[in-house]
Amino acid sequence: MLIPAQRILASLNTEIARLPVGQGDAETDGSATMSITNALRLLSRREAGGSGAIHRRFEALEALLEDLSPATAGGGCEFGTHLAGLRDKLGSARRDAQDSLARLEQAWRAAMAELQACVTVLNRASGVDELAKAGLRSALAAWESDYLISAAAVEDESAEEEAVEITRERLADYLRQRFDEPDLQVEKFQPLAGGFGKQTILFDVAGKALAGSFVMRRDMGLRPSVANDCHRVRDEFAVIRAARDRGFPAPEALWLDTEHCLLRGGDFIVMRRSPGKLPGNFFGSRVAIPAGLNDALATIMAQLHTLEPLSELGELTESICAARWRMSRGEATASYIRAWYELFLASDHTPSPALAAIYGWLLDNVPDRPGKPSLLHGDIGFHNFLFDDDKLSAVLDWEFAHVGDPAEELGYVAVTLGGSVDWARLMARYIEAGGEAVDAQTLRYFKVWAFARNATGANLLSTLFCNGHAPDLKLAILPVAHIPQFLRGAQALIEEKLP
Numbered sequence: 001m002l003i004p005a006q007r008i009l010a011s012l013n014t015e016i017a018r019l020p021v022g023q024g025d026a027e028t029d030g031s032a033t034m035s036i037t038n039a040l041r042l043l044s045r046r047e048a049g050g051s052g053a054i055h056r057r058f059e060a061l062e063a064l065l066e067d068l069s070p071a072t073a074g075g076g077c078e079f080g081t082h083l084a085g086l087r088d089k090l091g092s093a094r095r096d097a098q099d100s101l102a103r104l105e106q107a108w109r110a111a112m113a114e115l116q117a118c119v120t121v122l123n124r125a126s127g128v129d130e131l132a133k134a135g136l137r138s139a140l141a142a143w144e145s146d147y148l149i150s151a152a153a154v155e156d157e158s159a160e161e162e163a164v165e166i167t168r169e170r171l172a173d174y175l176r177q178r179f180d181e182p183d184l185q186v187e188k189f190q191p192l193a194g195g196f197g198k199q200t201i202l203f204d205v206a207g208k209a210l211a212g213s214f215v216m217r218r219d220m221g222l223r224p225s226v227a228n229d230c231h232r233v234r235d236e237f238a239v240i241r242a243a244r245d246r247g248f249p250a251p252e253a254l255w256l257d258t259e260h261c262l263l264r265g266g267d268f269i270v271m272r273r274s275p276g277k278l279p280g281n282f283f284g285s286r287v288a289i290p291a292g293l294n295d296a297l298a299t300i301m302a303q304l305h306t307l308e309p310l311s312e313l314g315e316l317t318e319s320i321c322a323a324r325w326r327m328s329r330g331e332a333t334a335s336y337i338r339a340w341y342e343l344f345l346a347s348d349h350t351p352s353p354a355l356a357a358i359y360g361w362l363l364d365n366v367p368d369r370p371g372k373p374s375l376l377h378g379d380i381g382f383h384n385f386l387f388d389d390d391k392l393s394a395v396l397d398w399e400f401a402h403v404g405d406p407a408e409e410l411g412y413v414a415v416t417l418g419g420s421v422d423w424a425r426l427m428a429r430y431i432e433a434g435g436e437a438v439d440a441q442t443l444r445y446f447k448v449w450a451f452a453r454n455a456t457g458a459n460l461l462s463t464l465f466c467n468g469h470a471p472d473l474k475l476a477i478l479p480v481a482h483i484p485q486f487l488r489g490a491q492a493l494i495e496e497k498l499p
Contacts (some may be wrong), residue, residue, distance in 0.1 A: 008473070008476055010471065011465075011471050011472065011473035011476070012473060050101060051100070051101050051104050054101070054104040054105060054108055055104070057108060058090055058093075058108070058111070060143070061090065061111060061115070061143075062090055062091075064139065064140075064143050065086065065090075067139065086111070086114045086115060086118060089111070089114065090111060093107035093110065093111060119136070119140070122136065164263055164264040164265055166191075166199075166201060166216075166218070166263055166265075167189075168186050168189035168203075170262065170263060171186050171189065171201075171203060171216075171263070172184065172185065172186040173262055174260070174262045174263050175205065175207070175210060177262065179207065179209035179210055180209075181207050181208060181209050181210075183207070184205065184206070184207035184208075184209070184210065185205070185206045185207065186203055186204070186205055187204045187205065187206050188202070188203060188204035188213075189201070189202075189203045189204075190202040190203070198217050198218060198219065198220060198233070198397075198399065199216075199217070199218040199219075199220060199266070200215065200216070200217055200218075201215070201216040201218070202214075202215055202273065203215075203216065212272060212273070213272070213273035214254075214270055214271065214272055214273055215251070215270070215271045215272075215273050216268050216269070216270050216271075217233055217236070217268060217269050217271070217397075218233065218265070218266050218267070218268035219231075219232060219233050219265075219266030219267050219268065220266055220470065220472070228317070228318065228319070228339065228340065228343050229317060229319060229378060229399060229400050229401060229402050230316075230317060230320070230398055230399050230400070230401045230402075231399045231400075232267065233256065233266070233267050233268055233269045234256055234258060234267055234269075235316055235317050235320075236269065236398045236399050236401070237253050237256040237269045238313055238316055239310075239313065239316070239320070239375075239398050239401045240253045240269075240271070240398050241253050242310045242312060242313055243304075243307070243310070243375070243398070246307050246308070246310070248303060248304060248307065248395070249300070249392055249393065249394050249395055250394065250395060250398070251271040251272065251274050251394045251396065252271055252272040252274075253269055253270075253271045254269075254270050254271060254272060255269070255270055256268075256269050257269070257270070274386050274388075274393045274394035274396075275386070275388040275393050276386035276387045276388030276389075276391075276392075276393040276394070277386065277387065277388075278382065278383060278384075278385065278386060278387075279293055279382045279385060279387055289382075289417070289420050289421050289422075291422070291425065292390060293382065293387075294421055294422050294425055294426055294429070295425070295426075295429045296385070296387075296392050297380075297381070297382070297385075297413065297421070297426065298425075298426045298427070298428075298429035298430040298433060298435070299429060299430075299433045300380075300385075300392060300395060301380060301406075301409055301410070301413070301430060301435060302429075302430050302431075302433035302434045302435035303433065303434070304374070304375060304376070304377060304380075304395075304409075305374040305375075305376075305406040305409065305434075305435055306374070306434045306435070307374070307375055309325040309372075309375075309403075310375055311325065317402070318339055319335075319336055319339065319402035319403055319404070320375075320401065320402055320403055321403075324373065324402075324403040325372075325373065325403060327373060328368060328373075329367075329368060329369050329370075329371055329372070329373050329404070329405040329407075330366050330367060330368025330369070330405075331368075332373040332403055332404045332405065333366050333367070333368075333404055333405050333408065334363065334366045336402060336403075336404050337359070337362050337363060337366070337449060338363060340453060340456055341359045341363070343456075344359075344456050344459070344460065347460055347463075348460075348463050348464065348467055348469075349459055349460055349463050350459055350462065350463050350466070350479075352455070352459060352487075354487050354491070355452065355455050355456065355459065355487065358448070358451075358452050358455075358487070358490050358491065358494070359452065361448070361494055362445075362448060362449055362452060365445060366445075367405070367407070367441065367442040367445050369405060369407065369438075369442060371436065373403045373404050373405060374403070374404070374405075374406045375401065375402075375403060376400075376401065376402055376403065376404050376406065376408055376409050377395060377398060377400065377401055377409065378398075378399075378400025378401050378402055378409075378412070379397060379399070379400045379412070380395070380409055380412065380413060381412075381413060381416050381417060382417075383416075384396045384397045405442075405446070406435065406436065406438075407438040407442045407443065407446050408446045408449065410427075410430075410438055410443060410446065411442075411443055411444075411445070411446025411447040411448075411449060411450050412446065412447075412450040413426075414443060414446075414447050414450075415447050415450040415451060415489070416450070440498050440499070441498060444493055444496065444498060447493050448490045448493045448494055451486045451487070451489040451490035451493070452486070452490050454482070454486045455483050455486035455487055455490070458478040458479070458482050458483050458486065459478075459479075459483060461475050461478060462475050462476065462478040462479050462483075
């Protein structure tokens with residue numbers, strides 16, 4: 001994937017702007033922050049302008065020389081010869097560069113040196129009219145300063161309405177208006193780093209109508225990062241509430257806001273903050289997971305997969321609807337994976353022949369186990385578990401929730417946690433808690449799908465970054481650090497010889 005340097009530079013500039021600076025540092029041209037910012041602006045302009053910007057400089061210089069010729073006619077024969085020679089060289093220099101940015105820049109520097117040499121000849125010439133010299137100085141000063149300033153100017157290429165940054169003060173104003181309580185206070189405010197699809201903010205409130213610790217999950221910008229499953233918070237909100245109503249340890253979702261005129265941008269949900277802390281990250285632990293956590297993971301998956309169909313959700317999404325609950329597991333799996341593939345092809349994406357080939361294998365080898373499909377979390381693991389005194393208090397982040405074969409969840413866990421779980425113990429506890437055994441062929445299939453789904457999401461997100469619709473700099477990491485691992489992991493499993 002070729003990530004446009006302009007996108008990286010613009011996002012770097014934004015990230016640096018967020019860095020804290022010393023007293024008065026932001027106003028000092030010599031500060032490190034200002035130096036880096038100015039360097040990024042120059043690089044951004046160079047990247048955005050490309051060879052076309054250098055050609056425009058040459059055209060402006062040619063026009064300037066045409067204007068200077070009659071004004072400096074009294075400069076003497078030698079000066080006129082130099083000026084005419086420079087005009088002749090400009091066209092050939094541009095042609096020789098062949099739109100190579102580096103060669104064009106070199107030709108430009110040579111042209112500037114030639115023009116300086118012409119002015120030096122004029123300075124040394126005797127009997128030159130002072131009025132002509134003054135006109136030349138004025139024209140050169142205006143032209144050269146204009147092009148130097150333009151070299152650092154960066155145009156705003158954003159065509160979309162920008163979301164308002166949520167600050168403590170803006171959040172407080174929003175809550176005071178919502179609850180009609182002028183004295184309500186936001187006492188703590190902490191935006192969380194990380195996450196590719198949602199913005200998460202922790203905050204504490206002191207008030208009469210609302211008090212305690214809360215979490216806001218907000219859609220990034222005005223469009224969902226990936227437009228399927230429950231990636232829109234309005235859909236995630238409904239699933240969280242339905243699962244909690246069935247006794248599953250989902251967060252307490254308080255309200256959904258799709259209007260938010262004071263906090264312009266993506267829709268958001270507000271939940272009461274569950275007690276506890278996360279025991280792991282996305283890729284799981286690097287060491288063996290304690291038996292208690294191993295058992296908790298198995299038990300919570302079995303509890304989720306044995307919930308009765310959440311028919312109250314109605315036609316919530318393409319993958320949570322009345323028809324999906326009535327399908328066989330194989331039909332639900334095939335429909336789900338085909339929808340992901342079609343989404344990939346229909347969305348702005350970076351072409352990936354390898355990923356397309358893996359989708360071909362997946363659609364040719366769908367397992368069809370007996371039994372009914374279940375509600376799946378879609379991103380289950382310790383990175384989305386909260387534990388309070390060794391007891392699981394909540395399962396977070398339901399944006400990948402859908403209906404499908406429970407073995408899909410097991411395949412995802414096998415990929416994300418790898419060898420850090422005691423798989424035999426996990427499966428024994430899962431079955432003991434009501435889950436079903438899964439054969440090696442089916443497990444392998446859903447491990448391939450886990451890699452393919454992650455590669456698809458990473459591709460779509462990084463393409464949003466490349467196209468200027470998602471400015472978050474960490475999205476530029478995906479094509480180089482994650483997508484190759486996902487593609488290689490999927491293909492290695494496809495080639496694996498099972499006993």
